Every structure is written in structure tokens, then in C-alpha cells.
Amino acid sequence: MPKSVAELQAIAKRTRRAIIEMIGTAKSGHPGGSLSAVEILVELYFDHLRIDPANPKWADRDRFILSKGHAAPVLYTVMAEAGFPDTPASQLNTLRKLGSVYQGHPDTRFIGSLEASTGSLGEGLSLALGLGLAARLEGRSSRTFVLLGDGEIQEGQIWEAAMFGAFHKLDNVVAIVDYNGIQLDGFVKDIMEVAPLADKWRAFGWKTLEIDGHSFPAIREALEEAAATKGQPTCIVAHTVKGKGVSFMENNPKFHGTAPSPAEMERALQEIG
């Protein structure tokens, strides 16, 4: 059943709280890029992906790959909320601890419901396209979605894969770029500019859409347009805010890869509400 925007917003709020608590408790992790992707993942998991969390290996399911694997907390939280059998909500705050299923980056050895182990940037798009090829070969209707970071697309493999996706006309694959403008060392424009980003994807042969990555209706509409697009893969350039929802984290490169202190965690949770 499609969820209302209000329902999705409520899930997004819980997700943001969980992300802050997980990373604050772990005392390490990447809050900024998890917070920027909250609406994208919530829309996918609760309104768009054809999945059955009780049956995570269902052959005809849609797949999601978090290529920007350092945003693992947002994925773990959303999977826990969705009710996958191997992502218990009660253990989210064991993130990054020895023995936890919630590894620093997504690890299929610990969570079988994950579609792929990720963490080394630039690799997830290729995996998604391989899954797309296999689905087409077998005549399955399953589709594959992959979330890329804007810093991540500085990796050359992304553009090898972009060529491949268009050449092989993989219209069952959707790439979403979390265009938050910040990477570890600072602003993307100061480290290695990726603009004009949408033009690059168009030039590589992808149907390319630009949206507000925090608007549920906009994300929904873009995903629906991608589903209706035949003969080419789709790239959704989602304009987002790094650290979205916590004032002192928003647009602050420090919180790409720094955990909030206990005091900052308290403040952040109060702001999110």
C-alpha cells in the first residue's frame, strides 16, 4: 500500500533519530551522508521497492545497493523499520561494535538480506548493472536501484559503468546521486568538481532527472518516471543537504565523518523532535 506523505515523514523523523543515536553511541561514523539520504531511502523502502522483508531472497524482488556504503546507518535503520529478519531494531545501537551485525560498512556476511557488501567507493553501480543484466536475461521484472555519493562519482569506475548501462540499454536500473555537495575533505567543488552533473549523465546516455531529494512527492514522481522509461537507464540527481535535519550538521563538512559528542547528540535529538 502506498504510504501518505505524512506517514513517510514520520518514518523519516524516526530514522533521523536512530541515525544520530547509533553514530553517537558508536562514537564514530558518518552522520552527514546518512541524514542527506533519509527521504530517498524511506521513499524507496516504504513506497516504491517491490520487496517482501519476510522473504528477503524472493527471486523477483527489487534490489537496492548502497554504493556510498559509509551511509550504512540510514540503510540499517530503514531495513530495521521495514522488518527484515536479520536487522533487529533492538540492536541498532551496537553499530560498529565487535560482534554486531551492524558493521561499519554494509557486510553481507553479517546481514544476508543486504544485496551487496559495499564501502569501497565507485563499485555499486557496476554491481547494480550486473543484477540488471541477470534480471533481463531471466525475463524477471525485478528492478535495481543504487545510491551513489556525489564525491563517489569522482571514481573512474562509475563512468565505465555509466557507459556500460547505456550501451546495454539497462532500463531496469536506476542510479540516484545524493548530491549534497560535501565530501570528507570539504566541499565537492573544492576537492574535485563534478558539475555539471546532470549534463554528464545525459551525455553518457542516461535518462536524467533533477529533483529535490528531500521531497517525498518529487522522489516518488521521479521513480515513477524512471519505471516508465524504456531503452535506457535512469539517473536521478537528487539535490540534498548534507546533515539534513540537524542545524549544526547541515552543510558542515566536519560531520561527513565525525560522530556527535554526547552533548551534540542531545541537541540533535531535541532538534529532530
Add this chain to the structure above:
Amino acid sequence: MPSNTGVAKIKFEVKLGPATREAFGRALAELGRENKDIVVCDADLSKSTMTTYFAKEFPERFFSCGIAESNMVGIAAGLALAGKIPFVSSFSAFVMTKGFEQLRVCAAYPKVNVKVVGTHSGISIGEDGPSQMSVEDTALACALPGFVVISPADEVSTKALIRLTAAHVGPVFVRTGRPKAPVIYDAAQKFEIGKAIQVVPGTDVTIVTNGLLLGQAILAAQTLESEGIAARVLDMHTVKPIDRDAIARAARETGAIVVAEEHLVDMGLGVRVAQVVAETRPCPMEFVGIRDTYAESGEGDELLAKYGLTAAEIAAAARKAVARKG
């Protein structure tokens, strides 16, 4: 066991058969007929890697990746995640280096069922020179936890080991070569991943080898026999997991070991055998391989001679190892 008749001191007098890359290409097409889950990715070298046979027969299951090895390995991993059995192929020099990071994170670490077949391994590719030669691929593959690493010597063993590669669940690297390979095995020979084959019996010294140098090792054993030294020859076609029992037995029964490989001697088959010898039954060992250098252009056989990868070098190493037994 191979016939040892018609022995000569240079390899041109050994009967030559198809290159191991050719045998790979034929085996892959055969597998394609039997199993629709076999799929192939190639990076603009299918006419050299011989995946072209598969491509012609099964175009819908052959994926051209262009000259982009990193993406190719990622695509294969995605296909494997969906239950396919992908073979990725290119020159070893390219797929193992440009694809290494993807083999590490997308295949080895999550134990994804990707099969990598490197062709044009070693220096025997000849004229193209060092940029195309792969002298470190075995070391790289062995540095990937969970990978099976195979280096077949001839047509029969390549075909058999490619079939075993497809049947094995988990990542595998197979190292094949460009030149025609000596004919070693009868068609009926049985192979098992991780189990060495004693090709020549002997009690005075053991030559452990694989790939193209197996033919040279057999010739060396024949030379040594004429001098009264009985050299055992082991085809260590699987470098990982290595056959510890065969190595320990060789150390115990022959008391001296030579390892010969068309690879950097610093970190290939030799060091893996030496580790087992050190852990089980220490004995004198000698090593034949490429010594901390890159080769150059030339004919394959000229290069093998110049860089010390011949029957004569193997025999000399064996004499030295025997002399050190004391």
C-alpha cells in the same frame, strides 16, 4: 602418466598442443551448451582470450564491457549475486591489476561466485613486452582470501580444470598462457582442485611446478635421470589451496625440492611451497623463476631462455639441491 619417449633437451622436441587459452575458450563454449547460467564478460580481447567461441555461440550470454576491467569485474559480481556463473576474461596483466580492487571487495570479501580467467600470463607472450606480461598475477590472486588459484599446463588439464572451476562455488582465478603448450596428459587423466599430480616418479629430488614450465620440468627430469638422479615431478596445478600432503611427502621421501614457475620468484608458487616445507619437513630448496625484474620484447622461447626458465636451469637447480642434502 605421460610418455617419456622421444626425449630431447630443448622444448621444441616436445610435442606441442593447443595453448591453454585456446583450451579455455573451447571448454567455455562446451560449458555454455550444458549450463545456461554460464555467462561471460570480456574487455575487448575476446579474439585473444578465446572467449570468442562462447560469444559466437551464445551472444545473449556474452557481455562486451569495452576496455574497462574494473567495471567488468563489478558487472560479473552483480551477475553472480543474481545466481549466474560469470567468467570474466582478459590478459592476466590487466584483469588482475585493474580489476584487483573489485576482486577484493566485490568477489573475495563477500565470497561471490566470480570466475576470473587471465590469459597471456608470464613472459612467454613474447613480442608485446612487459606492459602486457603478467609476472605477479599468482601473488595477487593468492592475496585474496577464499580464492582458488589454478595454473594448468596443457589442453587436457585446462579443459578439466575449467569445468571444475565452473562447478566450484566461490571465486576462482585461472592462469593461462599464449603459446602452444606441451602435450602432457592423456584425455582420461582425472583432476581435482587442490590435488597435485605426480607426473614423473622419483626419489632423489622433487621438482614442483605448473603451467608452461611443466614441460620443461619433465625434460629436466629426463636429463637428470641420465645422470643417475631420480627426480620426481609434481604438477601443482592448484596453487591455492595448495596440496600440503604432496609437498610434505616429497620433502620426506626425496629430501630436496626445486620449485619452477613462470612468475616472479619472490612471491609465487615457490614461497607457498617453501612455507609448507618449513611447517612440515624442512629440506634444501632451490627456486627457478623471474628474479625481481621485468622482461622485454622477443620470441617467447628466447625470453624463457634469457630469464632462466628452461629445463637446463631446472636441472641445474636440482643438482644444487641434491648436493645440499649433505
